[in-house]
Amino acid sequence: MNGSRHDRTGGRTEAVTVQFAFTPAAAYVRAARLVAADVAAHAGVATGLLDEVRQAVGEACTRAVLRHRDRGIDDLVRVEFSIGDRFVAKITDNAQDLRARPSGRIGASIGGGESRTGDRDTLEEDTLSEEITLIVLGGLVEDLVVTGPDANGGTTVSMSWPLPGSGSAADH
Amino acid sequence: MRGTSGDGAAEPELGLSLSDVGEYAVISVTGEIDMYTAPKLREAVRQLSSEGRMRVAIDLTPTEFCDSTGLGVLIGARRRLSDSGGSLVVVCANPRIRKLLDLTGLDKVLDVRETVPGE
Known part of the structure; x- marks a missing residue:
């Protein structure tokens, strides 16, 4: 993990970045979301938004781990937090296709016994999870962008939250 | 469940306690449901159904955290x-998790209640 200095008493003297990467295993998603909430708190993200940061970063990391696991990729999941005008979180995987297509709400595709392709059991949990993570993220985070796959492979989930005095706090 | 993995990292905590309320087998969940701990909850439901307990209530009111993996387990x-002629009730008076159920539309699909039926 690395970072740079942040002057909490006055203006931000330089950009602050915290980066780390983790083996795509379920056991480390918790660590990532807890670090996210801690870095966000230090950055000055409003207390009422910290749960949202924790949940959203956890969802994005879960999605990345699922994408690596489903495709048998051992590469590290990369996480970056940056503090400037806003608190920005980026979670990058190395899986090259965009499989899930968020369809709005899970209930729309599950309710009423509507049948979808394949055995019903395959819709359970893991199969649905990548899509669910995007639906949760879409409902949770106002500023959400999913990009890629890019030339280097993988997709990036970018999210941001306002910081006090940034002029963007009114966004929420 | 609390412990450390082989490299010393703290593991998420998930506590499951079973009780009977009326005709429901109730699983009360404490701690955090995520992709690491969710299999334990999934297995608990499977265990109940294998014992013929087809009316199950999962109580998320005391749950500290739940992510999309947990929602997948509920689905x-x-x-x-x-499919086996039983039913699932999700008990949740926890506003944070209710919000999650609401924004995914699962509040319309799952039988979500404030208390266990018959309580």
């Missing part, structure tokens, strides 16, 4: 129990 549990 899977509902399917399995419904």
Whole structure:
């Protein structure tokens, strides 16, 4: 993990970045979301938004781990937090296709016994999870962008939250 | 469940306690449901159904955290129990998790209640 200095008493003297990467295993998603909430708190993200940061970063990391696991990729999941005008979180995987297509709400595709392709059991949990993570993220985070796959492979989930005095706090 | 993995990292905590309320087998969940701990909850539901307990309530009111993996477990549990002629009730008076159920539309799909039926 690395970072740079942040002057909490006055203006931000330089950009602050915290980066780390983790083996795509379920056991480390918790660590990532807890670090996210801690870095966000230090950055000055409003207390009422910290749960949202924790949940959203956890969802994005879960999605990345699922994408690596489903495709048998051992590469590290990369996480970056940056503090400037806003608190920005980026979670990058190395899986090259965009499989899930968020369809709005899970209930729309599950309710009423509507049948979808394949055995019903395959819709359970893991199969649905990548899509669910995007639906949760879409409902949770106002500023959400999913990009890629890019030339280097993988997709990036970018999210941001306002910081006090940034002029963007009114966004929420 | 609390412990450390081989490299010393703290593991998420998930506590499951079973009780009977009326005709429902109730699983009360404390701690955090995520992709690491969710299999334990999934297995608990499977265990109950294998014992013929087809009316199951999962109580998320005391749950500290739940992510989409946990929602996946709820969806899977509902399917399995419904397919076997049973039913799943999700008990949740926890506003944070209610918000999650609401924004995903699962509040319309799952039988979500404030208390266990018959309580």
